Amino acid sequence: MSGYITEEIPAEELTRQIEQARELGDSVRRLVTATVVTDVGEEELAEARAHIDAAAEILERSRIDSSFGLRFNSDGRLRNWGNAVEGIRNPLAPPVEFHAEADHVWAEFDLGPQYEGPPGLVHGGVIGLILDQVLGNAAVNAGSPGMTGTLTIRYRQGTALGPIRVEGRLDRTEGHKSFASGTISTADGLCAEAEGIFIMPRWARGLDASRQLGVGDA
Numbered sequence: 512m513s514g515y516i517t518e519e520i521p522a523e524e525l526t527r528q529i530e531q532a533r534e535l536g537d538s539v540r541r542l543v544t545a546t547v548v549t550d551v552g553e554e555e556l557a558e559a560r561a562h563i564d565a566a567a568e569i570l571e572r573s574r575i576d577s578s579f580g581l582r583f584n585s586d587g588r589l590r591n592w593g594n595a596v597e598g599i600r601n602p603l604a605p606p607v608e609f610h611a612e613a614d615h616v617w618a619e620f621d622l623g624p625q626y627e628g629p630p631g632l633v634h635g636g637v638i639g640l641i642l643d644q645v646l647g648n649a650a651v652n653a654g655s656p657g658m659t660g661t662l663t664i665r666y667r668q669g670t671a672l673g674p675i676r677v678e679g680r681l682d683r684t685e686g687h688k689s690f691a692s693g694t695i696s697t698a699d700g701l702c703a704e705a706e707g708i709f710i711m712p713r714w715a716r717g718l719d720a721s722r723q724l725g726v727g728d729a
């Protein structure tokens with residue numbers, strides 16, 4: 512399966528690259544937020560656009576031919592910088608860092624105005640996006656990774672833009688299927704809950720999840 516890439520980068524160099532990737536992602540995230548809420552006049556809009564286009568041209572001077580994929584290094588560090596939820600260089604991804612505990616994973620982060628659906632509330636699709644990842648990460652954390660087969664979400668109340676907490680856990684496994692569940696909550700309480708079935712596809716069975724798929728304990 513393409514997109515799973517082994518790259519040997521010396522540890523110190525990789526640390527530096529991770530820092531730079533995070534900084535670039537953070538700068539563009541700031542730009543995305545500013546683009547949604549800016550109230551400047553026509554002249555400043557034109558000035559900002561010129562700078563943005565100039566920055567894009569610099570970045571496009573050298574680029575990879577595909578999406579980023581999942582890259583892993585011999586020191587065990589994985590890079591999924593293009594991931595739509597936790598890719599540090601993907602400005603569409605909220606600034607999220609997942610924490611893995613023995614029996615669950617969690618994260619706390621802010622959802623800005625670019626994630627709006629109903630006024631002042633997080634878009635339902637964004638909630639699905641985040642829950643998919645947190646449940647999938649819970650399955651990975653428990654050593655049973657898989658692709659999302661089914662995801663069921665119950666939206667309990669609107670999720671206000673701003674700080675949220677997400678949690679996910681693996682409930683059980685059955686053969687190639689991992690059953691996970693999780694929640695999104697805010698200061699207002701539980702906002703959405705989900706159950707998901709994550710399945711190890713046929714093509715991946717028999718591969719070492721950490722070495723060949725780049726997930727798990729690597």
Ligand SMILES: CCCCCCCCCCCCCC(=O)SCCNC(=O)CCNC(=O)[C@H](O)C(C)(C)COP(=O)(O)OP(=O)(O)OC[C@H]1O[C@@H](n2cnc3c(N)ncnc32)[C@H](O)[C@@H]1OP(=O)(O)O
Pocket residue numbers: 643644645646647648651656657658659660661686687688708710711712713714715724726
């Ligand atoms: C590569 C793995 C890990 C990589 C990801 C880690 C990233 C970390 C987190 C990422 C988070 C984000 C993650 C993403 O965004 S993943 C991206 C979104 N998901 C997809 O694109 C998945 C597309 N579908 C597929 O690839 C395959 O159809 C899957 C993988 C689902 C099945 O595969 P395959 O067709 O080869 O398997 P099988 O036919 O041998 O069936 C096996 C068993 O599963 C049962 N079944 C089948 N389909 C479904 C279904 N839809 N619901 C419930 N059950 C289903 C089936 O009855 C059988 O049961 P049983 O008869 O054994 O009882």
